[in-house]
Amino acid sequence: MPNKGQKLYDKDKVIAGLVIFVILATFPFWFNLGKAASAPELELTEKAKAAEKCVRDTQYMRDEHMQLLDEWRDTVVRDAKRIYVNERNVGYDMSLSNTCLDCHSNKAEFCDRCHDYTSVNPYCWDCHIDNPKEAK
Amino acid sequence: MMEKSRRRFLKIAGISALGLGAKPVLDVFASSEEDVVVEAPVQEGAPHVTETEAHHAATEPRIMRSPNAKVAPQWAMVIDTRKIQSHSDVEPMIEACHKIHNVPHMPDKKHEIKWIWETEFKHAFPNLASEYMAKRVEHLGLPVLCNHCENPPCVRVCPTKATFKNSQGIVMMDYHRCIGCRFCMAACPYGARSFNFFDPKPHIEEENKKFPTRMRGVVEKCNFCAERLAVGQKPACVEASNGIMAFGNLHDPNSEVREIIHSNYTIRRKQNLGTRPAVYYII
Numbered sequence: 252m253p254n255k256g257q258k259l260y261d262k263d264k265v266i267a268g269l270v271i272f273v274i275l276a277t278f279p280f281w282f283n284l285g286k287a288a289s290a291p292e293l294e295l296t297e298k299a300k301a302a303e304k305c306v307r308d309t310q311y312m313r314d315e316h317m318q319l320l321d322e323w324r325d326t327v328v329r330d331a332k333r334i335y336v337n338e339r340n341v342g343y344d345m346s347l348s349n350t351c352l353d354c355h356s357n358k359a360e361f362c363d364r365c366h367d368y369t370s371v372n373p374y375c376w377d378c379h380i381d382n383p384k385e386a387k
Numbered sequence: 388m389m390e391k392s393r394r395r396f397l398k399i400a401g402i403s404a405l406g407l408g409a410k411p412v413l414d415v416f417a418s419s420e421e422d423v424v425v426e427a428p429v430q431e432g433a434p435h436v437t438e439t440e441a442h443h444a445a446t447e448p449r450i451m452r453s454p455n456a457k458v459a460p461q462w463a464m465v466i467d468t469r470k471i472q473s474h475s476d477v478e479p480m481i482e483a484c485h486k487i488h489n490v491p492h493m494p495d496k497k498h499e500i501k502w503i504w505e506t507e508f509k510h511a512f513p514n515l516a517s518e519y520m521a522k523r524v525e526h527l528g529l530p531v532l533c534n535h536c537e538n539p540p541c542v543r544v545c546p547t548k549a550t551f552k553n554s555q556g557i558v559m560m561d562y563h564r565c566i567g568c569r570f571c572m573a574a575c576p577y578g579a580r581s582f583n584f585f586d587p588k589p590h591i592e593e594e595n596k597k598f599p600t601r602m603r604g605v606v607e608k609c610n611f612c613a614e615r616l617a618v619g620q621k622p623a624c625v626e627a628s629n630g631i632m633a634f635g636n637l638h639d640p641n642s643e644v645r646e647i648i649h650s651n652y653t654i655r656r657k658q659n660l661g662t663r664p665a666v667y668y669i670i
């Protein structure tokens with residue numbers, strides 16, 4: 252049946268309901284308004300500072316260390332090749348524990364800060380020890 | 388939510404694959420054991436690489452083997468049990484292996500994790516043991532481990548290719564992919580695989596921080612010391628065996644293991660099953 256010109260019953264209730272719905276649905280947005288967490292500051296260990304250069308340049312490491320680690324993992328485990336030679340012709344042992352975390356031995360101030368900020372939870376540390384240097 | 392997503396995805400994928408009918412799926416997984424192609428293939432005789440800056444022109448990043456890596460198309464082991472006098476000859480091999488590989492000591496025998504262990508002749512070679520046999524052999528503790536079979540049933544049944552045969556003949560485990568379905572344990576006729584019912588970490592006495600641990604829910608076993616071969620070392624158990632074990636390239640007729648196999652009578656575990664074990668025993 253066409254509804255033309257018919258009046259909206261319980262107009263007040265309907266509109267009030269809609270307003271409440273919109274407020275609830277957008278609650279997370281305005282609740283968090285203006286209090287976005289600031290980008291994390293990373294700390295470098297003395298060793299990392301002294302090394303000056305990482306396996307690849309900083310921007311690449313920032314953007315793509317996960318792809319790099321994924322490639323390392325597969326090549327080490329499945330292809331039995333363990334040396335990565337970068338564009339500067341420097342070779343590295345493709346090992347999270349023994350290479351990456353050897354310099355970046357401060358997981359809490361380095362890895363975790365960004366991972367927490369971006370809310371990613373990689374499970375590398377379930378098996379790969381976070382700091383080989385802490386061995387007694 | 389995204390936690391452990393890769394394993395979870397593989398778990399679901401594995402279960403769905405089973406639903407499609409186990410037989411064809413398992414066949415598909417069994418074929419094409421070709422190694423994954425690396426993005427930047429390495430030329431043979433790649434330049435010697437050091438940790439220091441080399442004076443070479445900038446190149447594309449590439450992946451290679453360590454120049455001193457030991458390589459063979461099929462690694463094999465010969466265990467000369469004639470040299471074993473007592474338990475104290477075998478103990479060091481087990482110690483060496485379990486220590487460097489972070490193999491936990493589980494308090495309950497039911498949850499035991501082992502990569503190499505000691506067993507009697509009648510358990511190692513049930514089809515060869517007789518009611519009456521040589522006194523020396525009857526109760527001798529023999530070291531047993533994964534045989535890195537040339538025709539491995541564990542590889543054929545693994546739905547995720549977490550277990551695979553690598554280019555060196557090593558039956559490897561990719562713990563990142565293992566979904567803990569334990570098909571491989573059912574398929575292995577040697578009991579060479581253990582399942583982590585619990586988090587193994589609290590039960591590792593002294594962690595070797597250079598080698599990863601495992602997590603709850605994955606299967607683990609001997610890896611023929613792939614990580615040591617990669618840097619030119621022999622397996623840890625062989626080094627600790629005081630000459631009881633020999634290790635080498637099975638496909639090279641002049642290798643140490645082939646020479647021993649040619650000049651001695653050797654047996655393999657349950658070879659009537661057609662798995663073609665690569666661990667040989669001199670009794």
Ligand code: SF4
Pocket residue numbers: 532533534535536539540541542558574575576577578579580608662
């Ligand atoms: S001994 Fe068992 S686990 Fe090892 S390769 Fe043979 S079947 Fe697989």
Ligand code: SF4
Pocket residue numbers: 544545546547548549550564565566567568569570571572605606
């Ligand atoms: S439990 Fe065994 S068969 Fe199952 S995914 Fe892991 S390695 Fe493969």
Ligand code: SF4
Pocket residue numbers: 483484485488502503532608609610611612622623624625
């Ligand atoms: S070959 Fe290596 S991993 Fe296998 S039992 Fe010997 S020491 Fe352990």
